[in-house]
Ligand SMILES: Nc1ncnc2c1ncn2[C@@H]1O[C@H](COP(=O)(O)OP(=O)(O)O)[C@@H](O)[C@H]1O
């Protein structure tokens with residue numbers, strides 16, 4: 001894919017602040033709306049990114065988000081230097097969560113984030129190493 | 143049903159979106175787990191919740207919902223209302239408990255709608 005074929009959006013995700021978590025996803029939602037994508041595509045991209053953004057904040061002390069908009073697909077890359085995921089298969093199970101109770105009382109930590117990210121995207125790839133970090137790459141075909 | 147009718151049925155206060163009260167909504171979802179809203183909402187336009195943080199508004203925005211009802215007398219902080227205002231989402235606050243609020247709306251014709259299947 002040629003580089004000038006894509007539009008890139010970059011965000012630093014603050015890990016100390018649950019209040020601002022999701023701001024980047026809301027911005028992407030608004031940008032995609034302006035670019036004229038269908039409501040369904042916009043919802044799939046923004047929900048998957050939102051869950052991933054929340055994960056970086058509650059599990060990994062923040063990180064970086066890149067959204068690349070190509071003519072035929074939208075790619076979301078979420079990279080953090082958090083604790084990594086020891087068992088991806090387990091983490092992908094609906095209902096599995098290591099989130100503390102204070103997160104649950106805020107409405108997250110039901111163990112539905114990664115399953116939601118899988119459900120709303122056409123592909124999801126998770127590169128992770130314990131003690132080093134996690135990079136989640138998701139693609140929604142347009 | 144018009145959002146205005148929800149205000150009446152739940153004896154709710156309108157915290158923002160006064161100008162949007164004539165909007166039509168056909169189904170709703172009562173939930174305190176935002177990931178469940180993100181997983182299962184399809185065309186539900188109203189979110190009834192006892193939670194009161196900015197993530198509730200962002201979740202509603204993600205799912206293209208048009209109205210949030212805070213129950214159990216919760217009053218959201220100003221920043222939460224400001225976020226909703228920015229996104230064109232109506233915020234209502236009611237003293238009813240979750241169960242009663244949902245029951246009243248359901249009994250008056252606001253359905254649960256369909257959900258996204260896996
Ligand atoms: N970026 C991440 N860094 C480290 N661990 C993660 C990350 N994302 C997810 N996890 C792990 O995977 C589990 C499941 O994630 P998820 O399905 O989003 O559920 P929840 O966030 O509600 O716990 C989390 O509880 C956590 O242990």
Ligand SMILES: [Mg+2]
Pocket residue numbers: 051054055109111112113114
């Ligand atoms: Mg999660």
